[in-house]
Amino acid sequence: MQTNAIGIFDSGVGGTSIWKEINTLLPYENTIYLADSRNAPYGPKGKEAITELSIKNTEYLLTQNCKLIVVACNTATTNAIDFLRANYNIPFIGIEPAIKPAALQTQTNTIGILATRGTLSSALFSKTSTLFASNIKVIEQHGDGIVELIESGKLFSDEMTKLLKQYLQPMIDANIDYLVLGCTHYPYLMPLLIKLLPQHVKIIDSGAAVARQTKSVLEQHNLLNTSLVKGENTFFTNSNTEVMQSLIGTDYTVEYLNF
Missing domain, CATH: 3.40.50.1860 (Rossmann fold)
Known part of the structure:
Protein backbone atom coordinates (compact mmCIF):
# COMPACT_ATOMS: atom_id res chain seq x y z
CA MET A 1 0.00 0.00 0.00
CA GLN A 2 2.84 2.43 0.73
CA THR A 3 3.83 2.68 -2.93
CA ASN A 4 0.22 3.10 -4.13
CA ALA A 5 -0.67 6.53 -5.47
CA ILE A 6 -2.29 9.44 -3.73
CA GLY A 7 -5.50 10.20 -5.62
CA ILE A 8 -6.49 13.83 -6.15
CA PHE A 9 -9.69 15.10 -7.76
CA ASP A 10 -11.22 18.47 -8.52
CA SER A 11 -14.03 19.90 -10.61
CA GLY A 12 -11.29 20.95 -13.03
CA VAL A 13 -7.70 22.10 -13.30
CA GLY A 14 -7.70 24.25 -10.14
CA GLY A 15 -6.72 21.42 -7.83
CA THR A 16 -3.35 21.24 -9.56
CA SER A 17 -2.45 24.13 -7.23
CA ILE A 18 -2.93 21.62 -4.38
CA TRP A 19 -1.06 18.90 -6.28
CA LYS A 20 1.96 21.23 -6.62
CA GLU A 21 2.10 21.73 -2.84
CA ILE A 22 1.79 17.98 -2.20
CA ASN A 23 4.41 17.16 -4.80
CA THR A 24 6.82 19.71 -3.32
CA LEU A 25 6.42 18.36 0.22
CA LEU A 26 6.19 14.67 -0.76
CA PRO A 27 8.28 14.25 -3.93
CA TYR A 28 8.58 10.48 -3.55
CA GLU A 29 4.84 9.88 -3.56
CA ASN A 30 3.09 8.70 -6.71
CA THR A 31 0.01 10.75 -7.58
CA ILE A 32 -3.00 10.45 -9.88
CA TYR A 33 -4.85 13.67 -10.61
CA LEU A 34 -8.40 13.61 -11.98
CA ALA A 35 -9.95 16.78 -13.44
CA ASP A 36 -13.70 16.66 -13.99
CA SER A 37 -13.56 19.79 -16.16
CA ARG A 38 -16.55 18.72 -18.23
CA ASN A 39 -18.72 19.36 -15.18
CA ALA A 40 -16.96 22.48 -13.90
CA PRO A 41 -17.84 24.48 -11.95
CA TYR A 42 -19.41 22.40 -9.18
CA GLY A 43 -20.52 25.48 -7.21
CA PRO A 44 -24.01 26.05 -8.69
CA LYS A 45 -24.99 22.37 -8.93
CA GLY A 46 -26.44 21.72 -5.47
CA LYS A 47 -25.42 19.26 -2.77
CA GLU A 48 -26.93 16.10 -4.30
CA ALA A 49 -25.32 16.57 -7.72
CA ILE A 50 -21.98 17.53 -6.18
CA THR A 51 -22.04 14.39 -4.03
CA GLU A 52 -22.83 12.21 -7.06
CA LEU A 53 -19.91 13.70 -9.01
CA SER A 54 -17.62 13.23 -6.02
CA ILE A 55 -18.66 9.57 -5.79
CA LYS A 56 -17.91 9.10 -9.48
CA ASN A 57 -14.44 10.61 -9.08
CA THR A 58 -13.74 8.58 -5.96
CA GLU A 59 -14.83 5.32 -7.60
CA TYR A 60 -12.44 5.89 -10.50
CA LEU A 61 -9.48 6.65 -8.21
CA LEU A 62 -10.26 3.51 -6.22
CA THR A 63 -10.00 1.46 -9.42
CA GLN A 64 -6.43 2.83 -9.61
CA ASN A 65 -5.73 1.47 -6.10
CA CYS A 66 -5.19 4.90 -4.55
CA LYS A 67 -4.25 4.69 -0.85
CA LEU A 68 -5.63 8.12 0.09
CA ILE A 69 -7.80 10.66 -1.73
CA VAL A 70 -7.45 14.42 -1.61
CA VAL A 71 -10.68 16.21 -2.44
CA ALA A 72 -8.89 19.17 -4.04
CA CYS A 73 -12.07 21.16 -4.43
CA ASN A 74 -13.60 23.41 -1.79
CA THR A 75 -17.13 22.89 -3.07
CA ALA A 76 -16.82 19.08 -3.13
CA THR A 77 -15.26 19.09 0.34
CA THR A 78 -17.92 21.26 1.94
CA ASN A 79 -20.78 19.36 0.32
CA ALA A 80 -19.64 15.74 -0.02
CA ILE A 81 -16.68 14.77 2.15
CA ASP A 82 -18.78 13.63 5.11
CA PHE A 83 -20.58 11.19 2.81
CA LEU A 84 -17.32 9.96 1.28
CA ARG A 85 -15.72 9.35 4.67
CA ALA A 86 -18.79 7.48 5.88
CA ASN A 87 -19.00 5.21 2.83
CA TYR A 88 -15.42 4.41 1.81
CA ASN A 89 -12.72 2.72 3.86
CA ILE A 90 -9.88 5.03 2.83
CA PRO A 91 -8.55 8.30 4.28
CA PHE A 92 -9.88 11.50 2.68
CA ILE A 93 -8.23 14.92 2.92
CA GLY A 94 -10.57 17.86 2.44
CA ILE A 95 -10.15 21.54 1.74
CA GLU A 96 -11.93 24.53 3.16
CA PRO A 97 -11.15 28.26 3.09
CA ALA A 98 -8.35 29.28 5.50
CA ASP A 205 -4.92 29.85 0.38
CA SER A 206 -5.08 26.34 1.82
CA GLY A 207 -2.51 24.57 -0.38
CA ALA A 208 0.47 24.27 1.97
CA ALA A 209 -1.75 23.31 4.91
CA VAL A 210 -3.41 20.58 2.83
CA ALA A 211 -0.02 19.17 1.87
CA ARG A 212 1.06 19.07 5.54
CA GLN A 213 -2.22 17.37 6.51
CA THR A 214 -1.75 14.82 3.72
CA LYS A 215 1.71 13.94 5.05
CA SER A 216 0.39 13.70 8.61
CA VAL A 217 -2.46 11.35 7.68
CA LEU A 218 -0.15 9.15 5.60
CA GLU A 219 2.15 8.85 8.61
CA GLN A 220 -0.77 8.07 10.95
CA HIS A 221 -1.89 5.22 8.70
CA ASN A 222 1.63 3.97 7.96
CA LEU A 223 1.09 4.78 4.27
CA LEU A 224 4.04 7.11 3.65
CA ASN A 225 6.15 6.00 0.69
CA THR A 226 9.63 5.39 2.09
CA SER A 227 11.19 4.95 -1.34
CA LEU A 228 13.79 7.52 -2.37
CA VAL A 229 12.80 7.30 -6.02
CA LYS A 230 10.99 10.34 -7.39
CA GLY A 231 7.29 9.61 -7.66
CA GLU A 232 5.31 9.20 -10.87
CA ASN A 233 2.60 11.79 -11.49
CA THR A 234 -0.33 11.00 -13.79
CA PHE A 235 -2.89 13.58 -14.94
CA PHE A 236 -6.32 12.89 -16.42
CA THR A 237 -9.00 15.27 -17.68
CA ASN A 238 -12.31 14.74 -19.45
CA SER A 239 -11.95 18.06 -21.30
CA ASN A 240 -9.26 20.11 -23.06
CA THR A 241 -5.81 18.75 -22.12
CA GLU A 242 -4.01 21.93 -23.20
CA VAL A 243 -5.41 24.06 -20.36
CA MET A 244 -4.06 21.73 -17.68
CA GLN A 245 -0.79 21.34 -19.55
CA SER A 246 -0.29 25.10 -19.47
CA LEU A 247 -0.65 25.07 -15.67
CA ILE A 248 1.51 22.06 -14.74
CA GLY A 249 4.28 22.57 -17.30
CA THR A 250 5.84 20.34 -19.92
CA ASP A 251 7.52 17.92 -17.51
CA TYR A 252 4.27 15.98 -17.25
CA THR A 253 1.78 14.49 -19.70
CA VAL A 254 -1.94 15.15 -19.51
CA GLU A 255 -4.15 12.34 -20.81
CA TYR A 256 -7.75 12.64 -21.96
CA LEU A 257 -10.04 10.26 -20.09
CA ASN A 258 -13.72 9.91 -20.95
CA PHE A 259 -15.20 9.55 -17.49
Missing part, protein backbone atom coordinates in the same frame (compact mmCIF):
# COMPACT_ATOMS: atom_id res chain seq x y z
CA ILE A 99 -10.57 31.55 7.56
CA LYS A 100 -8.86 30.76 10.87
CA PRO A 101 -5.40 32.26 10.16
CA ALA A 102 -6.93 35.33 8.54
CA ALA A 103 -9.34 35.88 11.45
CA LEU A 104 -6.59 35.47 14.03
CA GLN A 105 -4.13 37.80 12.31
CA THR A 106 -6.31 40.61 10.95
CA GLN A 107 -5.45 44.09 12.23
CA THR A 108 -8.39 45.89 10.61
CA ASN A 109 -10.89 43.28 11.89
CA THR A 110 -12.09 42.89 8.31
CA ILE A 111 -11.24 40.04 5.95
CA GLY A 112 -12.42 39.12 2.49
CA ILE A 113 -13.34 35.67 1.19
CA LEU A 114 -13.51 34.93 -2.53
CA ALA A 115 -15.16 31.56 -3.09
CA THR A 116 -17.73 29.68 -5.14
CA ARG A 117 -21.44 29.81 -4.31
CA GLY A 118 -21.35 26.12 -3.41
CA THR A 119 -18.69 26.73 -0.77
CA LEU A 120 -20.14 29.91 0.72
CA SER A 121 -23.62 28.40 1.05
CA SER A 122 -22.44 25.15 2.66
CA ALA A 123 -23.02 24.11 6.26
CA LEU A 124 -19.31 23.41 6.77
CA PHE A 125 -18.34 26.93 5.69
CA SER A 126 -20.99 28.41 7.97
CA LYS A 127 -19.71 26.36 10.91
CA THR A 128 -16.06 27.35 10.31
CA SER A 129 -16.95 31.00 9.82
CA THR A 130 -19.00 31.06 13.02
CA LEU A 131 -16.25 29.32 14.97
CA PHE A 132 -13.36 31.56 13.95
CA ALA A 133 -14.77 34.79 12.51
CA SER A 134 -17.78 35.70 14.64
CA ASN A 135 -16.05 38.76 16.11
CA ILE A 136 -14.79 40.27 12.87
CA LYS A 137 -16.32 41.58 9.66
CA VAL A 138 -16.23 39.09 6.79
CA ILE A 139 -16.83 40.31 3.23
CA GLU A 140 -17.99 37.28 1.22
CA GLN A 141 -17.85 37.37 -2.57
CA HIS A 142 -19.08 34.73 -5.00
CA GLY A 143 -16.47 34.23 -7.71
CA ASP A 144 -19.02 33.66 -10.47
CA GLY A 145 -17.37 33.19 -13.85
CA ILE A 146 -13.78 32.80 -12.63
CA VAL A 147 -13.59 29.02 -12.86
CA GLU A 148 -15.15 29.06 -16.32
CA LEU A 149 -12.54 31.55 -17.58
CA ILE A 150 -9.64 29.53 -16.14
CA GLU A 151 -11.04 26.28 -17.57
CA SER A 152 -11.30 27.89 -21.01
CA GLY A 153 -7.69 29.11 -20.94
CA LYS A 154 -8.49 32.77 -20.24
CA LEU A 155 -6.57 33.12 -16.99
CA PHE A 156 -4.90 36.45 -17.77
CA SER A 157 -7.56 37.85 -20.08
CA ASP A 158 -9.03 41.37 -19.96
CA GLU A 159 -12.32 39.69 -19.08
CA MET A 160 -10.74 38.14 -15.97
CA THR A 161 -9.17 41.43 -14.88
CA LYS A 162 -12.51 43.22 -15.25
CA LEU A 163 -14.28 40.53 -13.21
CA LEU A 164 -11.73 40.61 -10.41
CA LYS A 165 -11.82 44.41 -10.17
CA GLN A 166 -15.60 44.18 -9.75
CA TYR A 167 -15.30 41.51 -7.03
CA LEU A 168 -12.41 43.08 -5.11
CA GLN A 169 -13.58 46.70 -4.95
CA PRO A 170 -16.15 46.19 -2.13
CA MET A 171 -13.44 44.42 -0.11
CA ILE A 172 -10.95 47.22 -0.70
CA ASP A 173 -13.60 49.78 0.25
CA ALA A 174 -14.24 47.85 3.49
CA ASN A 175 -10.50 47.96 4.34
CA ILE A 176 -9.73 44.25 4.39
CA ASP A 177 -6.16 43.27 5.28
CA TYR A 178 -6.52 39.57 4.40
CA LEU A 179 -8.06 37.91 1.34
CA VAL A 180 -8.90 34.23 1.75
CA LEU A 181 -9.07 32.22 -1.48
CA GLY A 182 -11.87 29.67 -1.20
CA CYS A 183 -11.40 27.75 -4.45
CA THR A 184 -8.40 25.75 -5.63
CA HIS A 185 -8.55 27.47 -9.02
CA TYR A 186 -7.93 30.86 -7.42
CA PRO A 187 -4.21 30.58 -6.48
CA TYR A 188 -3.53 30.82 -10.23
CA LEU A 189 -4.94 34.36 -10.00
CA MET A 190 -2.18 35.43 -7.63
CA PRO A 191 -0.27 37.66 -10.11
CA LEU A 192 -3.50 39.52 -10.94
CA LEU A 193 -4.63 39.76 -7.32
CA ILE A 194 -1.29 41.20 -6.20
CA LYS A 195 -1.56 43.81 -8.92
CA LEU A 196 -5.17 44.76 -8.08
CA LEU A 197 -5.06 44.74 -4.27
CA PRO A 198 -3.42 47.33 -1.99
CA GLN A 199 0.09 46.26 -0.92
CA HIS A 200 -0.87 45.67 2.71
CA VAL A 201 -3.46 43.01 1.87
CA LYS A 202 -2.15 39.49 2.44
CA ILE A 203 -3.53 36.61 0.39
CA ILE A 204 -4.08 33.19 1.99
Whole structure:
Protein backbone atom coordinates (compact mmCIF):
# COMPACT_ATOMS: atom_id res chain seq x y z
CA MET A 1 0.00 0.00 0.00
CA GLN A 2 2.84 2.43 0.73
CA THR A 3 3.83 2.68 -2.93
CA ASN A 4 0.22 3.10 -4.13
CA ALA A 5 -0.67 6.53 -5.47
CA ILE A 6 -2.29 9.44 -3.73
CA GLY A 7 -5.50 10.20 -5.62
CA ILE A 8 -6.49 13.83 -6.15
CA PHE A 9 -9.69 15.10 -7.76
CA ASP A 10 -11.22 18.47 -8.52
CA SER A 11 -14.03 19.90 -10.61
CA GLY A 12 -11.29 20.95 -13.03
CA VAL A 13 -7.70 22.10 -13.30
CA GLY A 14 -7.70 24.25 -10.14
CA GLY A 15 -6.72 21.42 -7.83
CA THR A 16 -3.35 21.24 -9.56
CA SER A 17 -2.45 24.13 -7.23
CA ILE A 18 -2.93 21.62 -4.38
CA TRP A 19 -1.06 18.90 -6.28
CA LYS A 20 1.96 21.23 -6.62
CA GLU A 21 2.10 21.73 -2.84
CA ILE A 22 1.79 17.98 -2.20
CA ASN A 23 4.41 17.16 -4.80
CA THR A 24 6.82 19.71 -3.32
CA LEU A 25 6.42 18.36 0.22
CA LEU A 26 6.19 14.67 -0.76
CA PRO A 27 8.28 14.25 -3.93
CA TYR A 28 8.58 10.48 -3.55
CA GLU A 29 4.84 9.88 -3.56
CA ASN A 30 3.09 8.70 -6.71
CA THR A 31 0.01 10.75 -7.58
CA ILE A 32 -3.00 10.45 -9.88
CA TYR A 33 -4.85 13.67 -10.61
CA LEU A 34 -8.40 13.61 -11.98
CA ALA A 35 -9.95 16.78 -13.44
CA ASP A 36 -13.70 16.66 -13.99
CA SER A 37 -13.56 19.79 -16.16
CA ARG A 38 -16.55 18.72 -18.23
CA ASN A 39 -18.72 19.36 -15.18
CA ALA A 40 -16.96 22.48 -13.90
CA PRO A 41 -17.84 24.48 -11.95
CA TYR A 42 -19.41 22.40 -9.18
CA GLY A 43 -20.52 25.48 -7.21
CA PRO A 44 -24.01 26.05 -8.69
CA LYS A 45 -24.99 22.37 -8.93
CA GLY A 46 -26.44 21.72 -5.47
CA LYS A 47 -25.42 19.26 -2.77
CA GLU A 48 -26.93 16.10 -4.30
CA ALA A 49 -25.32 16.57 -7.72
CA ILE A 50 -21.98 17.53 -6.18
CA THR A 51 -22.04 14.39 -4.03
CA GLU A 52 -22.83 12.21 -7.06
CA LEU A 53 -19.91 13.70 -9.01
CA SER A 54 -17.62 13.23 -6.02
CA ILE A 55 -18.66 9.57 -5.79
CA LYS A 56 -17.91 9.10 -9.48
CA ASN A 57 -14.44 10.61 -9.08
CA THR A 58 -13.74 8.58 -5.96
CA GLU A 59 -14.83 5.32 -7.60
CA TYR A 60 -12.44 5.89 -10.50
CA LEU A 61 -9.48 6.65 -8.21
CA LEU A 62 -10.26 3.51 -6.22
CA THR A 63 -10.00 1.46 -9.42
CA GLN A 64 -6.43 2.83 -9.61
CA ASN A 65 -5.73 1.47 -6.10
CA CYS A 66 -5.19 4.90 -4.55
CA LYS A 67 -4.25 4.69 -0.85
CA LEU A 68 -5.63 8.12 0.09
CA ILE A 69 -7.80 10.66 -1.73
CA VAL A 70 -7.45 14.42 -1.61
CA VAL A 71 -10.68 16.21 -2.44
CA ALA A 72 -8.89 19.17 -4.04
CA CYS A 73 -12.07 21.16 -4.43
CA ASN A 74 -13.60 23.41 -1.79
CA THR A 75 -17.13 22.89 -3.07
CA ALA A 76 -16.82 19.08 -3.13
CA THR A 77 -15.26 19.09 0.34
CA THR A 78 -17.92 21.26 1.94
CA ASN A 79 -20.78 19.36 0.32
CA ALA A 80 -19.64 15.74 -0.02
CA ILE A 81 -16.68 14.77 2.15
CA ASP A 82 -18.78 13.63 5.11
CA PHE A 83 -20.58 11.19 2.81
CA LEU A 84 -17.32 9.96 1.28
CA ARG A 85 -15.72 9.35 4.67
CA ALA A 86 -18.79 7.48 5.88
CA ASN A 87 -19.00 5.21 2.83
CA TYR A 88 -15.42 4.41 1.81
CA ASN A 89 -12.72 2.72 3.86
CA ILE A 90 -9.88 5.03 2.83
CA PRO A 91 -8.55 8.30 4.28
CA PHE A 92 -9.88 11.50 2.68
CA ILE A 93 -8.23 14.92 2.92
CA GLY A 94 -10.57 17.86 2.44
CA ILE A 95 -10.15 21.54 1.74
CA GLU A 96 -11.93 24.53 3.16
CA PRO A 97 -11.15 28.26 3.09
CA ALA A 98 -8.35 29.28 5.50
CA ILE A 99 -10.57 31.55 7.56
CA LYS A 100 -8.86 30.76 10.87
CA PRO A 101 -5.40 32.26 10.16
CA ALA A 102 -6.93 35.33 8.54
CA ALA A 103 -9.34 35.88 11.45
CA LEU A 104 -6.59 35.47 14.03
CA GLN A 105 -4.13 37.80 12.31
CA THR A 106 -6.31 40.61 10.95
CA GLN A 107 -5.45 44.09 12.23
CA THR A 108 -8.39 45.89 10.61
CA ASN A 109 -10.89 43.28 11.89
CA THR A 110 -12.09 42.89 8.31
CA ILE A 111 -11.24 40.04 5.95
CA GLY A 112 -12.42 39.12 2.49
CA ILE A 113 -13.34 35.67 1.19
CA LEU A 114 -13.51 34.93 -2.53
CA ALA A 115 -15.16 31.56 -3.09
CA THR A 116 -17.73 29.68 -5.14
CA ARG A 117 -21.44 29.81 -4.31
CA GLY A 118 -21.35 26.12 -3.41
CA THR A 119 -18.69 26.73 -0.77
CA LEU A 120 -20.14 29.91 0.72
CA SER A 121 -23.62 28.40 1.05
CA SER A 122 -22.44 25.15 2.66
CA ALA A 123 -23.02 24.11 6.26
CA LEU A 124 -19.31 23.41 6.77
CA PHE A 125 -18.34 26.93 5.69
CA SER A 126 -20.99 28.41 7.97
CA LYS A 127 -19.71 26.36 10.91
CA THR A 128 -16.06 27.35 10.31
CA SER A 129 -16.95 31.00 9.82
CA THR A 130 -19.00 31.06 13.02
CA LEU A 131 -16.25 29.32 14.97
CA PHE A 132 -13.36 31.56 13.95
CA ALA A 133 -14.77 34.79 12.51
CA SER A 134 -17.78 35.70 14.64
CA ASN A 135 -16.05 38.76 16.11
CA ILE A 136 -14.79 40.27 12.87
CA LYS A 137 -16.32 41.58 9.66
CA VAL A 138 -16.23 39.09 6.79
CA ILE A 139 -16.83 40.31 3.23
CA GLU A 140 -17.99 37.28 1.22
CA GLN A 141 -17.85 37.37 -2.57
CA HIS A 142 -19.08 34.73 -5.00
CA GLY A 143 -16.47 34.23 -7.71
CA ASP A 144 -19.02 33.66 -10.47
CA GLY A 145 -17.37 33.19 -13.85
CA ILE A 146 -13.78 32.80 -12.63
CA VAL A 147 -13.59 29.02 -12.86
CA GLU A 148 -15.15 29.06 -16.32
CA LEU A 149 -12.54 31.55 -17.58
CA ILE A 150 -9.64 29.53 -16.14
CA GLU A 151 -11.04 26.28 -17.57
CA SER A 152 -11.30 27.89 -21.01
CA GLY A 153 -7.69 29.11 -20.94
CA LYS A 154 -8.49 32.77 -20.24
CA LEU A 155 -6.57 33.12 -16.99
CA PHE A 156 -4.90 36.45 -17.77
CA SER A 157 -7.56 37.85 -20.08
CA ASP A 158 -9.03 41.37 -19.96
CA GLU A 159 -12.32 39.69 -19.08
CA MET A 160 -10.74 38.14 -15.97
CA THR A 161 -9.17 41.43 -14.88
CA LYS A 162 -12.51 43.22 -15.25
CA LEU A 163 -14.28 40.53 -13.21
CA LEU A 164 -11.73 40.61 -10.41
CA LYS A 165 -11.82 44.41 -10.17
CA GLN A 166 -15.60 44.18 -9.75
CA TYR A 167 -15.30 41.51 -7.03
CA LEU A 168 -12.41 43.08 -5.11
CA GLN A 169 -13.58 46.70 -4.95
CA PRO A 170 -16.15 46.19 -2.13
CA MET A 171 -13.44 44.42 -0.11
CA ILE A 172 -10.95 47.22 -0.70
CA ASP A 173 -13.60 49.78 0.25
CA ALA A 174 -14.24 47.85 3.49
CA ASN A 175 -10.50 47.96 4.34
CA ILE A 176 -9.73 44.25 4.39
CA ASP A 177 -6.16 43.27 5.28
CA TYR A 178 -6.52 39.57 4.40
CA LEU A 179 -8.06 37.91 1.34
CA VAL A 180 -8.90 34.23 1.75
CA LEU A 181 -9.07 32.22 -1.48
CA GLY A 182 -11.87 29.67 -1.20
CA CYS A 183 -11.40 27.75 -4.45
CA THR A 184 -8.40 25.75 -5.63
CA HIS A 185 -8.55 27.47 -9.02
CA TYR A 186 -7.93 30.86 -7.42
CA PRO A 187 -4.21 30.58 -6.48
CA TYR A 188 -3.53 30.82 -10.23
CA LEU A 189 -4.94 34.36 -10.00
CA MET A 190 -2.18 35.43 -7.63
CA PRO A 191 -0.27 37.66 -10.11
CA LEU A 192 -3.50 39.52 -10.94
CA LEU A 193 -4.63 39.76 -7.32
CA ILE A 194 -1.29 41.20 -6.20
CA LYS A 195 -1.56 43.81 -8.92
CA LEU A 196 -5.17 44.76 -8.08
CA LEU A 197 -5.06 44.74 -4.27
CA PRO A 198 -3.42 47.33 -1.99
CA GLN A 199 0.09 46.26 -0.92
CA HIS A 200 -0.87 45.67 2.71
CA VAL A 201 -3.46 43.01 1.87
CA LYS A 202 -2.15 39.49 2.44
CA ILE A 203 -3.53 36.61 0.39
CA ILE A 204 -4.08 33.19 1.99
CA ASP A 205 -4.92 29.85 0.38
CA SER A 206 -5.08 26.34 1.82
CA GLY A 207 -2.51 24.57 -0.38
CA ALA A 208 0.47 24.27 1.97
CA ALA A 209 -1.75 23.31 4.91
CA VAL A 210 -3.41 20.58 2.83
CA ALA A 211 -0.02 19.17 1.87
CA ARG A 212 1.06 19.07 5.54
CA GLN A 213 -2.22 17.37 6.51
CA THR A 214 -1.75 14.82 3.72
CA LYS A 215 1.71 13.94 5.05
CA SER A 216 0.39 13.70 8.61
CA VAL A 217 -2.46 11.35 7.68
CA LEU A 218 -0.15 9.15 5.60
CA GLU A 219 2.15 8.85 8.61
CA GLN A 220 -0.77 8.07 10.95
CA HIS A 221 -1.89 5.22 8.70
CA ASN A 222 1.63 3.97 7.96
CA LEU A 223 1.09 4.78 4.27
CA LEU A 224 4.04 7.11 3.65
CA ASN A 225 6.15 6.00 0.69
CA THR A 226 9.63 5.39 2.09
CA SER A 227 11.19 4.95 -1.34
CA LEU A 228 13.79 7.52 -2.37
CA VAL A 229 12.80 7.30 -6.02
CA LYS A 230 10.99 10.34 -7.39
CA GLY A 231 7.29 9.61 -7.66
CA GLU A 232 5.31 9.20 -10.87
CA ASN A 233 2.60 11.79 -11.49
CA THR A 234 -0.33 11.00 -13.79
CA PHE A 235 -2.89 13.58 -14.94
CA PHE A 236 -6.32 12.89 -16.42
CA THR A 237 -9.00 15.27 -17.68
CA ASN A 238 -12.31 14.74 -19.45
CA SER A 239 -11.95 18.06 -21.30
CA ASN A 240 -9.26 20.11 -23.06
CA THR A 241 -5.81 18.75 -22.12
CA GLU A 242 -4.01 21.93 -23.20
CA VAL A 243 -5.41 24.06 -20.36
CA MET A 244 -4.06 21.73 -17.68
CA GLN A 245 -0.79 21.34 -19.55
CA SER A 246 -0.29 25.10 -19.47
CA LEU A 247 -0.65 25.07 -15.67
CA ILE A 248 1.51 22.06 -14.74
CA GLY A 249 4.28 22.57 -17.30
CA THR A 250 5.84 20.34 -19.92
CA ASP A 251 7.52 17.92 -17.51
CA TYR A 252 4.27 15.98 -17.25
CA THR A 253 1.78 14.49 -19.70
CA VAL A 254 -1.94 15.15 -19.51
CA GLU A 255 -4.15 12.34 -20.81
CA TYR A 256 -7.75 12.64 -21.96
CA LEU A 257 -10.04 10.26 -20.09
CA ASN A 258 -13.72 9.91 -20.95
CA PHE A 259 -15.20 9.55 -17.49
